[in-house]
Amino acid sequence: MSPVIHDLVQLSRNHFTRRRLLQSTAAGMGAIAAGGLLPACLSAQAADLQQKKRSIIVLWMQGAPSQFETFDPKPGTETGGPTQAISTAASGIQIASTFPQVAKMMNEIALIRSLTNKEGNHQRATYQLHTGYIPTGSVKHPSLGANISRQIAPAGQDLPSLVTIGNAIAGIGAGYLGINYEPLHLNQAGKIPDNVAIGTSTERFDRRLGLLGQMDQQFAERGGASVVQTHRDLYSKASGMAQSKDLKVFDLDEEPAALKEAYGDTNFGRGCLLARRLVEAGVTYIEVRVGNWDTHADNFEATTRLAGEVDPAAATLIRDLKDRGLLDSTLVVWMGEFGRTPKINARTGRDHFPKAFNGFLAGAGIRGGQVIGRTSAEGTEIEDRPVTVGDLFTSICAAMKVNPKDETMSPQGRPLKVIESGEIIQGLFA
Numbered sequence: 001m002s003p004v005i006h007d008l009v010q011l012s013r014n015h016f017t018r019r020r021l022l023q024s025t026a027a028g029m030g031a032i033a034a035g036g037l038l039p040a041c042l043s044a045q046a047a048d049l050q051q052k053k054r055s056i057i058v059l060w061m062q063g064a065p066s067q068f069e070t071f072d073p074k075p076g077t078e079t080g081g082p083t084q085a086i087s088t089a090a091s092g093i094q095i096a097s098t099f100p101q102v103a104k105m106m107n108e109i110a111l112i113r114s115l116t117n118k119e120g121n122h123q124r125a126t127y128q129l130h131t132g133y134i135p136t137g138s139v140k141h142p143s144l145g146a147n148i149s150r151q152i153a154p155a156g157q158d159l160p161s162l163v164t165i166g167n168a169i170a171g172i173g174a175g176y177l178g179i180n181y182e183p184l185h186l187n188q189a190g191k192i193p194d195n196v197a198i199g200t201s202t203e204r205f206d207r208r209l210g211l212l213g214q215m216d217q218q219f220a221e222r223g224g225a226s227v228v229q230t231h232r233d234l235y236s237k238a239s240g241m242a243q244s245k246d247l248k249v250f251d252l253d254e255e256p257a258a259l260k261e262a263y264g265d266t267n268f269g270r271g272c273l274l275a276r277r278l279v280e281a282g283v284t285y286i287e288v289r290v291g292n293w294d295t296h297a298d299n300f301e302a303t304t305r306l307a308g309e310v311d312p313a314a315a316t317l318i319r320d321l322k323d324r325g326l327l328d329s330t331l332v333v334w335m336g337e338f339g340r341t342p343k344i345n346a347r348t349g350r351d352h353f354p355k356a357f358n359g360f361l362a363g364a365g366i367r368g369g370q371v372i373g374r375t376s377a378e379g380t381e382i383e384d385r386p387v388t389v390g391d392l393f394t395s396i397c398a399a400m401k402v403n404p405k406d407e408t409m410s411p412q413g414r415p416l417k418v419i420e421s422g423e424i425i426q427g428l429f430a
Helices: 003-013 018-033 044-052 100-104 122-131 144-152 202-242 245-250 257-263 267-280 299-323 389-400
Strands: 055-061 085-087 094-096 109-115 162-165 184-186 285-290 330-335 357-362 370-372 382-384 407-409 415-417
Touching (some): 055 144, 055 267, 055 299, 055 389, 085 100, 109 389, 144 285, 144 389, 162 267, 245 267, 257 267, 257 299, 267 285, 285 299, 299 330
Parallel strands (some): 055 285, 055 330, 109 370, 162 184
Antiparallel strands (some): 085 094, 109 357, 330 357, 407 415
16 A cells, blocks of 8 residues: 555544645645646636736745846945946846846836835745735735636646746745645756656556545545545646646756757756746746845845846746747746845845835736836935835736736635735836
8 A cells, every 4th residue: 555545544544634634645746736726617707818828937036136236236326336237228228237138138128126115024025025915924815826827827737827946935825725726846947846757557546546536535524525625626636747748848858958058057047948838838827936135245246146047047038938929928027025225234235125126027018128117326215106016916917917806705704805906007018
């Protein structure tokens, strides 16, 4: 008897709990336990959106990148430090000299230099920049990716609708939406995910699933119907993925050597290449993460090193999507949880600064070659067009053509919108 079946038999003999059931399930299926199934009752609008296969790729700069060393440099000022600016393909727009490849793609990019927020704690700001909500003790909010997938992810595909690549972030996921909208997380890109091989013949695997179905029915009859349904959803999606021909999407070996070199031989570069392949395969939400942007010390050396990894990957991703005719239906978002202080500290670093930070969007109808917002000469204040987290998320929803005011019911019985407040950023779209 396999360890998974043994554990489930023991569960049937003992007191049944949701946690123990899910732990046993996770032990057997590991990383493939993610789901992307849509609810059975889809509106006509959602069904139509599913056919359009829109996708979003978030390039997450974990740790909060300095705006001065990325896309809002201030050369020649006291706060600017040694960072130099270079011209870009878009007339009149300059960015940090460590992003030469992104500079070449600026006609596809809308820079936002006036993002502003109040959360200066990494965990709280990361939660907010993934869910749109400030964390509370009473509810675990769904991520924006989960809410987008719930509305538009294609039904019936073997691959999950959400995939995250890189550093794991605790507390970010489906929240109260449930297991169907939890992301498949990959620590590294470039190989088939761990634990997807079924380890036996298809016939024997199917017999085991049949036995598991019988045990599920016993659990359901003992009062665990809702949890059993979650369990069935999870195993249905996981087993479908384990036997799917679509698994080859995770293998980068068939990609041309020149293209892999352009993305960069780094986990982030491979993650961006995989993100493009996942878009082609119909995955709705992909997040590629790179850490170590928390530059309280040695800011200039650290950001130069990180830019060397991020710049070629981000630029090649946008170019690759455009060359394949995918950029019009794919939104690329570059962002972190906040910015860094104008003042350079005694350790040649920059500290937390949510008051003004930057990011960019490209694709999905975004008008490239423009800058939204302006900071003061030394970057201490926003002087024009502040953009809140709600504004950013509302604009992302507009690009993805999903309803930002769509409501779901929290476990406390309170209806919660995807985004509570915010306006579409004026002039962002073509």
